[in-house]
Amino acid sequence: MSTQADAAAGTGVAPVPGPRRVALVGNPNTGKTTLFNRLCGLRHKTSNFPGTTQEARIGAVRGGAGPEVHLVDLPGVYSIELELPESEVCRRVLAGQLAAPGEAPGEPDAVCVVLDATNLPRNLVLAGEVLRRRLPTVVAVNMIDLARRRGLSPDAVVLARELGCPVVLVSARTGEGLERPGELLDLATIPTHTPPGTQDGVEAWAERIALAALSQPTPHAPGRRPLSDRMDALLLHPVSGTLVFALVMAGLFAAVFKVATYPMDWIDAIFTHAGGLVHAVLPEGLLGELVSEGVVAGVGATVVFLPQICLLFFLISMLEDTGYLARAAMAMDRVLRPFGLPGHAFVPLLSSHACALPGIMAARGVPDRRDRLATILVAPFMTCSARLPVYVLVTGVLFPRSPLLASAAFVGAYALGIVAGLASALIARRTVLRGPARPMVMELPSYKVPSLRTSLLTTWDRGFMFLKKAGTNILAICVVLWWLGAFPHVDPPARAVELREQAAALVASPDPSGPDPVALRAEADRLESAHAKARSLIGRMGRAVSPVFEPLGCDWRLTVGVLASFAAREVFVSTMAVLVVGEEDFEEEGVLRAITSATRDDGHTPVFTTATAASILVFFVLAMQCLPTLVVTARETGHSKWALLQFGWMSAVAYALALVVFQGLRAAGVS
Amino acid sequence: MPMGDWQFWLVTAIAVLAAALVARAALPPRFLPRFLRRRKGTRAPLTVGGKPVGGERR
Amino acid sequence: MTQPRTCCCPPSVELRGDAPAAAPLPGACCAAGPCSPSQALATMRLTELRAGQVATICECALEPRDASVLRAMGLKHSARVRVCRVGEPFVVEVLFNGDRSSGSSRIGLARPLAGRVMVGDVSQA
Numbered sequence: 001m002s003t004q005a006d007a008a009a010g011t012g013v014a015p016v017p018g019p020r021r022v023a024l025v026g027n028p029n030t031g032k033t034t035l036f037n038r039l040c041g042l043r044h045k046t047s048n049f050p051g052t053t054q055e056a057r058i059g060a061v062r063g064g065a066g067p068e069v070h071l072v073d074l075p076g077v078y079s080i081e082l083e084l085p086e087s088e089v090c091r092r093v094l095a096g097q098l099a100a101p102g103e104a105p106g107e108p109d110a111v112c113v114v115l116d117a118t119n120l121p122r123n124l125v126l127a128g129e130v131l132r133r134r135l136p137t138v139v140a141v142n143m144i145d146l147a148r149r150r151g152l153s154p155d156a157v158v159l160a161r162e163l164g165c166p167v168v169l170v171s172a173r174t175g176e177g178l179e180r181p182g183e184l185l186d187l188a189t190i191p192t193h194t195p196p197g198t199q200d201g202v203e204a205w206a207e208r209i210a211l212a213a214l215s216q217p218t219p220h221a222p223g224r225r226p227l228s229d230r231m232d233a234l235l236l237h238p239v240s241g242t243l244v245f246a247l248v249m250a251g252l253f254a255a256v257f258k259v260a261t262y263p264m265d266w267i268d269a270i271f272t273h274a275g276g277l278v279h280a281v282l283p284e285g286l287l288g289e290l291v292s293e294g295v296v297a298g299v300g301a302t303v304v305f306l307p308q309i310c311l312l313f314f315l316i317s318m319l320e321d322t323g324y325l326a327r328a329a330m331a332m333d334r335v336l337r338p339f340g341l342p343g344h345a346f347v348p349l350l351s352s353h354a355c356a357l358p359g360i361m362a363a364r365g366v367p368d369r370r371d372r373l374a375t376i377l378v379a380p381f382m383t384c385s386a387r388l389p390v391y392v393l394v395t396g397v398l399f400p401r402s403p404l405l406a407s408a409a410f411v412g413a414y415a416l417g418i419v420a421g422l423a424s425a426l427i428a429r430r431t432v433l434r435g436p437a438r439p440m441v442m443e444l445p446s447y448k449v450p451s452l453r454t455s456l457l458t459t460w461d462r463g464f465m466f467l468k469k470a471g472t473n474i475l476a477i478c479v480v481l482w483w484l485g486a487f488p489h490v491d492p493p494a495r496a497v498e499l500r501e502q503a504a505a506l507v508a509s510p511d512p513s514g515p516d517p518v519a520l521r522a523e524a525d526r527l528e529s530a531h532a533k534a535r536s537l538i539g540r541m542g543r544a545v546s547p548v549f550e551p552l553g554c555d556w557r558l559t560v561g562v563l564a565s566f567a568a569r570e571v572f573v574s575t576m577a578v579l580v581v582g583e584e585d586f587e588e589e590g591v592l593r594a595i596t597s598a599t600r601d602d603g604h605t606p607v608f609t610t611a612t613a614a615s616i617l618v619f620f621v622l623a624m625q626c627l628p629t630l631v632v633t634a635r636e637t638g639h640s641k642w643a644l645l646q647f648g649w650m651s652a653v654a655y656a657l658a659l660v661v662f663q664g665l666r667a668a669g670v671s
Numbered sequence: 672m673p674m675g676d677w678q679f680w681l682v683t684a685i686a687v688l689a690a691a692l693v694a695r696a697a698l699p700p701r702f703l704p705r706f707l708r709r710r711k712g713t714r715a716p717l718t719v720g721g722k723p724v725g726g727e728r729r
Numbered sequence: 730m731t732q733p734r735t736c737c738c739p740p741s742v743e744l745r746g747d748a749p750a751a752a753p754l755p756g757a758c759c760a761a762g763p764c765s766p767s768q769a770l771a772t773m774r775l776t777e778l779r780a781g782q783v784a785t786i787c788e789c790a791l792e793p794r795d796a797s798v799l800r801a802m803g804l805k806h807s808a809r810v811r812v813c814r815v816g817e818p819f820v821v822e823v824l825f826n827g828d829r830s831s832g833s834s835r836i837g838l839a840r841p842l843a844g845r846v847m848v849g850d851v852s853q854a
Contacts, residue, residue: 078801083794119832121825122803152832203805210825210832228835229780229813232820236837286678290685330818330837343818343839367798438795439839443802444820446835473696476689483686488672631698 021070021103022061022185023093025130026114027123028076029445031142035114035172036073037457039181044071044461055361056100061182069185072100072108078122080129081199085364094133110136110188117147117154117169118446120213124206127163128195132202136188137165145171146446154213162209164192173451231447235327238334245328248319256311257410263307271300290482297577298478301389303467309385310463312354317458321450325350326442333440339422340429342366343440345375349421352382353414354462356629359384360636368438374425376636377646380629381421383414383621385466389573390565390620397596397606397613409617416621420653432645481564481575484538492524493531499524527603533557533579534601552619552655553612553662555600562616565625572620576607611670615662622657624650775838775846776819778812783824784848785809791845803834804846819843 026032036044040059057073074093075086092098096107113130115123120141127139141154160167166187170177178184196202235241275296282288319325325347333343341349344366352359359379366372383391391413399405429435503517503524533539534556542556542563549559557579565572576595598607608616624630624647634643673679691707700708772787786808789796799805803823811833814820818837825832838846 078798082797082801084798117832119825119834121832122823122834125801147832150832199800207825214832226813232814232835236814236816236818236820286673286676286682290682326837330820333839334817337839439842440818440837441795441799441802441804441839441842442837444835444837473693476692476696479686479689480693483682483689486682 020067020109021072022110022112022188023090023108024071024073024112024114025080025090025094025126026076026142027078027116027119027126029443030076030114030116030123031172032076032114033073034451034454035140035142035170035178036071037454038172038175038178039184040071042457042460058100058103061185069182070103071112071185072103077126079126084367094130094135107135110138110185112185112188113137113139115139115141117141117144118150118152120152120154121207121210124209125203128202128206131163131165131191131193131195132197134190134194136190138185138188139163139165139167140177140184141167141169142172144169145174145176146448152214159209159213162193162212165189173448228447232327232444235324236331241327241331245331248324248328252312252315252319253414255315256308257407260307260311264304267304267306268300271296271304274300286486289486290479294478294482295475298482298575299471299475301573301577302474305385305388306463306466308388309354309466310459312385313462314455314459316350316354317455318450318452320347321448321454323445323447326444330440330442330444336422337437339426340371340433340437341374341378341422341425342368342371342438344442345371348375348379349382352379352384355384355386355466356380356382356626357632358462360629360632363636370429370433370435371438373637373642374428374433376633377428377642377649378421378425380624380626380633380646380650381417381424381622383417384569384626386569386626387413387620390569391617393573393576393595394608394613394617394620397608398610398617400596413617413621416618420622424649424653477564478575481538481560484541485533485536485579487537488535490532490535492528496524496527496531499527530601530603538579551662552615552658553609553666554616555607557598557600557607558612558616562619562625565620569620569625572625609671611662611665614665615658618661619654619658621654622650623654772847772849773851774844775810775812775821775848776815776840776844778815778848778851780812780815781853783809783811783852785850786846787849788847789845790847791842795842799846802836804836810848816840 024032024036036057036059039061043061044057044059055075059071059073061069061071072093074090077084077087077090080087080090080094089098093100093108094111096105099105111130111133113127115127131137139159141156141159144154147154154169156167156169166189168177168184168187170184172178195205235244275292278288278292278296282291316325319328329343329346331343332346336343336345345363347365348359348362350359351362356379359382360376363372363375363379366375391410395406395409395413398409429437499520502515503520506514506517506520534543538560539556542560545563546554546556546559549562554562557576560579561572561575564575573595576598596606596608599605600607630643630647633646634640637643694703695707775784775786778784786804786806788806789799789804791799803825804810804821809824810821811824812820813822813835817840819840819842820835820837821843822833822835
């Protein structure tokens with residue numbers, strides 16, 4: 001790197017002290033995020049640029065000569081002058097009008113422009129647009145390893161001379177040129193030349209510089225069909241492409257459900273033991289109950305799904321890095337277009353299978369407004385990880401002795417979500433979003449071996465966000481639900497008092513032929529707890545609303561669970577855990593099993609009958625039960641009417657289909 | 672309600688805080704009381720010679 | 730939408746103000762006069778090319794917003810493209826400096842969109 005730095009210094013520009021805030025700008029698919037990860041590692045946080053839906057990643061870069069550098073990863077853009085939201089964010093950040101959360105307003109102290117070494121002429125256009133702004137700039141020519149393999153050897157000295165700013169050849173993937181990461185950003189200087197102001201001018205300027213920098217191009221070998229062509233022919237073919245797609249998706253979800261089972265079991269065991277530990281450590285009383293029944297049981301029931309979320313994001317990130325995901329989106333255009341959705345919707349819809357929030361945010365990559373709205377409206381139909389706890393619970397109830405049928409029900413739930421989403425998109429495009437479809441265009445990045453480092457960092461990012469959500473919002477919901485379920489205190493029912501008296505009498509004068517006093521006390525505990533929960537504030541709320549959900553087979557507990565899950569779906573299992581813990585001994589059999597074996601107020605009918613479980617499954621597949629999603633929908637679409645439409649439509653479809661399923665099964669003799 | 676139990680008041684205070692957190696996370700700012708709203712992000716209008724630069728609104 | 734250019738003249742050549750708005754004749758777009766017959770006749774739709782053929786983009790007959798996005802992606806007037814895959818989707822490789830020696834980028838286009846890109850100067854790669 002020092003050689004290149006010297007080359008840059010040879011232009012007569014003296015390096016200035018290290019900047020404080022550096023904006024990272026580049027075309028999509030230039031390895032910008034890989035470079036960001038290489039420079040910042042885990043020292044970064046993710047949020048949104050204020051007032052926008054564009055993700056802002058800010059990382060701390062250490063190792064430079066100057067003070068610590070805050071690196072702001074701007075959205076990947078082809079040009080900062082386009083009328084696209086991501087281009088506008090770049091323009092505004094570079095102009096000092098927009099700063100990432102926690103950062104002081106004002107122009108960035110420096111800009112690092114990331115160029116793709118395999119595609120210099122086009123990338124240099126963006127560099128020209130940035131250099132016109134006369135901010136201290138350093139240019140990182142990334143993917144130099146890939147370029148060399150293709151016979152492209154850009155000359156850093158020529159580039160630095162022509163651009164008028166330091167240029168460094170790097171490979172973020174291998175770490176080449178980034179041995180001392182902090183030094184790269186310290187090199188930024190105010191450019192000595194100003195590129196032409198017009199688009200035609202800057203394009204010609206970029207082409208001239210690229211040709212000068214690539215003075216010894218490798219002659220093109222005619223007649224040989226490139227590997228990328230053959231790969232594209234396979235992956236974009238209507239038959240082979242669909243087959244590969246089906247295999248990749250099947251592998252993805254099989255890995256998620258098979259491999260994640262082990263860490264999930266460990267987490268479940270940890271929380272089960274934690275519940276017991278809290279009982280042992282904390283003194284008897286309300287505080288101990290809040291921690292063990294509200295916090296540990298509730299949060300544990302959600303955190304147990306962390307491995308699945310991490311694995312899904314890890315595999316999506318790996319697929320994206322290989323270049324396959326862009327091909328899949330292109331191939332899916334054929335499938336999605338008849339439903340009024342573009343191929344661009346594929347990545348948002350796939351991401352929605354992890355969580356609708358990043359899915360809806362990813363919809364900003366859909367260029368057409370109607371297409372984007374349709375994608376946002378139907379994204380929550382895709383089975384997100386928050387639904388997984390409910391699916392696991394309910395499919396386990398439906399097919400307790402047949403894992404194969406339980407898996408089939410699982411797949412069916414996924415398919416139902418996708419079908420409902422596509423049908424809803426079609427209806428929306430024929431009614432509220434009527435208009436011509438915009439044909440798709442998308443850059444297909446080079447095929448690459450995926451970067452494990454990038455995928456792991458993405459996984460860490462998403463997993464941390466989920467844990468943060470579980471540690472804040474879900475924890476808060478669990479605490480509120482526990483409180484509503486714990487008060488007011490009521491006198492125990494007469495039958496429980498009677499059982500306790502009977503047990504006490506048996507202890508005083510043991511009768512070998514009589515009932516076991518321990519069992520009598522356990523039954524008294526169960527009755528007391530059920531009585532208390534039914535008469536608690538939440539029990540009364542559940543009873544008040546239960547006539548609405550009774551036709552779906554719900555008792556008051558399930559009604560409360562369904563209502564609570566309108567805040568966030570994953571809260572359903574937590575709620576059920578909070579509602580049944582105390583009635584069932586979850587420390588011995590685990591939270592999930594305690595919920596499935598819970599009984600209704602009559603003491604023998606299960607909370608989850610087969611028909612109820614099927615109806616609840618359908619309801620959870622289709623219902624809009626996530627307040628944060630509605631908030632993001634309103635924000636992304638710019639109007640709350642779309643969020644209300646999403647909520648109304650999804651809830652109505654969910655209720656209607658769940659009703660049909662429950663009443664149909666009942667009519668068929670399935671209780 | 673066990674009004675005489677200090678633990679009752681403690682868990683109630685925790686629950687009220689939790690409810691506020693849920694409302695803050697889930698509801699749009701305009702439905703929230705002022706003290707619960709999130710701080711808006713930093714924005715500074717770009718001016719050249721004291722005059723705002725046109726066409727850059729959001 | 731601007732009057733589409735129907736020839737392979739460089740963008741600096743001024744367009745005729747009185748050129749017909751609908752179904753413009755090949756090569757009848759330039760204020761300087763009609764193009765040479767060889768240039769005018771060479772203009773064809775991108776979708777008419779076979780895989781492996783290389784051509785020069787003459788015009789992207791699209792809405793200005795779409796055209797500006799394609800232009801930023803490298804699909805602009807006078808850019809050389811190689812057809813990688815025909816059909817749906819249509820895949821082209823944008824060649825800089827006429828071949829892959831100065832770098833390239835691969836763009837997937839929906840077939841209807843590719844059909845609105847006019848090309849000329851066709852050759853085999």
